[in-house]
Amino acid sequence: MRLSRYFLPVLKETPAEAQIVSHRLMLRAGMIRQQAAGIYSWLPLGYKVLKRIEQIVHEEQQKAGHLPLLMPTLQSAELWQKSGRYDAYGPEMLRFTDRHDREMLYGPTNEEMITDIVAAYVSSYKALPLTLYHIQWKFRDEVRPRFGVMRGREFLMKDGYNFDLTKEDALHAYNRHLVTYLRTYERMGLQAIPMRADSGPIGGDYTHEFLVLAETGESEVFYDSEITELTFGDRAIDYDDKAECQAVLEEFTSRYARTDETHDEAAFGEIPEERRRSARGIEVGQIFYFGTEYSEKLGAMVTDAEGQKVPLHMGSHGIGVSRLLGAIIEASHDDKGIIWPEGVTPFHAGIVNLRQGDAATDAACEQLYAGLQAKGLEPLYDDRDERAGGKFATMDLIGLPWRVTVGPRGLEKGVVELTSRKTGESEEMGLEAAIDRLAQIYEGIA
RNA sequence: CGGGGCGUAGCGCAGCCUGGUAGCGCAUCUGCUUUGGGAGCAGAGGGUCGCAGGUUCGAAUCCUGCCGCCCCGACCA
CATH class of the missing domain: 3.40.50.800 (Anticodon-binding domain)
Structure with missing residues (x-):
């Protein structure tokens, strides 16, 4: 591209509204333009990086056999009423009615919809395992959007959902996602540490958040410094090999690493003092196994080998695609500007x-x-x-x-x-x- | 949602208190000189002063209401 023919509206001065470095640099580098609180246009340079990140996410998901599809941004309230989350979600969910007075919403996530799809078409255990994902815009009407694309209201997210016959299979899907995430972030030049996370209102024991260490991170994190020495690198992995994936999980999660939500002073204290670290982190992804809750409510059942109807074991796994631009810049910049890692450079x-x-x-x-x-x-x-x-x-x-x-x-x-x-x-x-x-x-x- | 602040040219700001024909820097355009880390000189263009009412001979400035945006906190990917 010749710069004389490009559209690159760089700013010499920092716009007043931007507080943190990634937001300032994205505005100054002509990557984004704010259109409303927490809502941005992606100008050519920003869009290019966004697409590059999206592409890496796609490639790593598909290497693991996960299938891309695309669900709509707008959803009918019906499915959410079935799952019980229509009332549970609160004002963060953007709701409206169409011309026929039907209740609609701009999707904040897609568990209900994907479960509906699988429930409609999958009826035999032979169709499993199945992992579907998409990269789509979401909307959460945050009370207070801030930090540019790091906490916008509209954001691009990869969300993937696994459907398995047994808990064991679903936990393999969980491990598989952990591996894909390690590879994905490393390709972007990021060290994202899997940390035991709070499972929140959905419950369940299996969830990790991936955090990028950065001074401006929103979460306080505690970890054993040994974990920062781990890299996945370019080692080969067979995603169908349960033991191999399990071994990666153990390698990357056996050391202490938690956000403040799940922090345990006693366990932290057992680490040798010189390896104890507390820092701030930016959450760039989360993996989650939650069992059969949605499949039961939305009727995602299959007939197993014994002829019994059983609910599917599910998990959902997200990567904050648009947020990653902010996270990468927070982790890689100097006083002159951004320093793109080679994997994501525009x-x-x-x-x-x-x-x-x-x-x-x-x-x-x-x-x-x-x-x-x-x-x-x-x-x-x-x-x-x-x-x-x-x-x-x-x-x-x-x-x-x-x-x-x-x-x-x-x-x-x-x-x-x-x-x-x-x-x-x-x-x-x-x-x-x-x-x-x-x-x-x-x-x-x- | 509690507390605070700000809306004046594309960006950063002054002017408002004390009402009287809207200004500065950067950017843009023209000309000349420059040319290895955001050049100099000369000139030019660009603004419904967030919106709506009100007070006044006269409102960016005073009053009322609304809208938008930002910050701190609580909350969240």
Whole structure:
């Protein structure tokens, strides 16, 4: 993309309404625009990152055999009356009536609807196991939305639901989700720690929240520092292997890690003092096994091998997709702007032409631009007639992980400059070498 | 939902107390000079002062009501 043809309304000054760094940077980098309290338009740059995150979530879910579908944002009140949550939910649920005076709502979640779908079509244990998920906009009419996309009213969420014959199978689905989540967050450059969570009004013993450590996190968390040394990495895993998935769960949840809701001072005290940590965290996902409650209320039953009708064991598993942009920025920025991890960056590299209009620099930039594209990369070429300082400031603000600087000074020596946004370190090299280096960096990521 | 604050140009703000033809910086446009970390000079355009009533010869300014947004707390992915 050529910056002269892009839509990137960056702001030099920080809008007054933004308090936390991710919100400020998203506004300044021209990623979002607020349209009402907790409701945002996603401008091209923000939309690109959102789509990138969504894509990673899709890929990791599908690797585990989970099936994508799409349910509507608007729902009829009927299903919610059946489950009993229509009254239980309270004013957070946005309700309205259509022209025929039918009660409708903007879905805050989809347990009822997915259960209705499964109840309608699945009647034999042979159709199991089954995990369906979607990535869809949700609405929760928060009393006090804040922190930009971290706590909006409208938000994009991946919610997945597993349907299994037995508790054992459902717990395998739970473990499977834990593995997919570990992989998903790592691909986004995040360390998200699974912490034992409060199961809330639904009840049940099996639930973990995934938290990204950040000073601006809303939850207070307590953990054993050993847990931050764990990474899933690129190890192979067979999602159908129950023992293997169980082992991952045990590996990642055996150390103390809890939010303040479930914090236990006595258990925490048993950790060696030098490993005890308390910090703040941003919740970016939750996995939950809750048994047969919804399947019983909504009639999701199958006939088992003995010919008995039994309710399905269910769990639901969410990832806050839009919130993740905020979380990633909170975890990865400096005083100049955002620093995108390579896995989610909107553009793979920025090309800065220091002397727009100069035949040699223009030609070198075009060559870079075409060369990177030929390698399957997407560069953002700053071809505006701006001064160097402005171009650098924009690149730093929008956070592309790599920048190639092309100026007359370097070209005389036959080199361009490749700079890491994260470390600030620059290296001079030939133009083709820069293309090859970037292709190498993104191998397996882009 | 309790407490506090703010709505003036795209963004950041002053003006309001003490009523008298709406201002500054950034951004935008034009010209010239500049050109490796948000340049300089000269000029230009852009505002229903959140909305509605009221007081007044006259309201951004005073009064009343409403709307929107933000912050702290309680709550939540």
